[in-house]
Amino acid sequence: MAGEIPDLHAQVRTGTGKGAARQARRDGLVPGIVFGGENDPLPINLPFNALLQKLKAGRFKSTLFNLKVDGHDDVRVICRDVQRDVVKDLPTHVDLMRLRRTTKINLFIHVEFEGEEKCPGLRKGGVLTVVRPEVELVVTAGDIPEQIVADISGMEIGDTLTISQIKLPEGAKPTIDRDFVIANISAPSGLRASDDEDEEEPTTEVIEQNVDTVEESEEE
Structure with a gap:
């Protein structure tokens, strides 16, 4: 801490x-x-x-x-x-x-994103979608982090950031065992619309980007 x-x-x-x-x-x-x-x-x-x-x-x-x-x-x-x-x-x-200082507890820790100004996906007009603004971690009472840092400076459009790509404080670990999604960068709306027009039989499906939908897609 x-x-x-x-x-x-x-x-x-x-x-x-x-x-x-x-x-x-x-x-x-x-x-x-x-x-x-x-x-x-x-x-x-x-x-x-x-x-x-x-x-x-x-x-x-x-x-x-x-x-x-x-x-x-x-x-x-x-x-x-x-x-x-x-x-x-x-x-x-x-x-x-x-x-006690050595007590292990579960806490939701804020995720701080950095590297937006260097992110090639965002520079091309992509959109950052934050799936988990907080992550539940098992931490030691004497070393509770104020936040964990997610570096997106190298992400392109279509890339996904998962918990395994984030460096956690020493002694901390996620309460969820699998490699869950923290955020992703999607194409700008104009580019998505252009891609739809190029398809012979265009179909449109709207999916709300939240924790539940991301977890379902990971399990498939």
């Missing part, structure tokens, strides 16, 4: 149940629970504004935090769930799981 592990400050929540949770929200706090490891579950409250800021920053569920609670030892945690108000879409409860 790049950089220093960020702190997440909280306080012990006195009382349990819906009444205590409602009071916490009235006080500008978000109730939560810390579970896992060898210790009992710990009810906590998180400052609403600080939590909202971290949520807006992104990758909250794929970030390892150093949880600091008064009267308790610091512990590394990762978010397993954020419950939100169905109307306002604001956080109402947070579930955090204790981790």
Whole structure:
């Protein structure tokens, strides 16, 4: 994991149940629970504004935090769930799981594409279709990558980029065993239309490019 592990400050929540949770929200706090490891579950409250800021920053569920609670030892945690108000879409409860640095966990990691300016397929008017903007990886809690990098600088029109062509961080591996598609470069619409006109018996089939259709084509 790049950089220093960020702190997440909280306080012990006195009382349990819906009444205590409602009071916490009235006080500008978000109730939560810390579970896992060898210790009992710990009810906590998180400052609403600080939590909202971290949520807006992104990758909250794929970030390892150093949880600091008064009267308790610091512990590394990762978010397993954020419950939100169905109307306002604001956080109402947070579930955090204790981790050791060596713990293996499954996380969705963002895919960052680079090399667009050099990509011959794009320079010829091709279109980059991203099938998987995130990839689920098994990673070590102490080394969670912020992203994985997909280099498309050498791709031509018609080329497909699969997970085996991406260098993964040391110790990380996909949760899916087969070599699945990350992205591809298709011909520009004008060229596809021209090719259709040249055919003696033109037929048109529209297929939505998504994970399910790509996986079906791989299995055939």
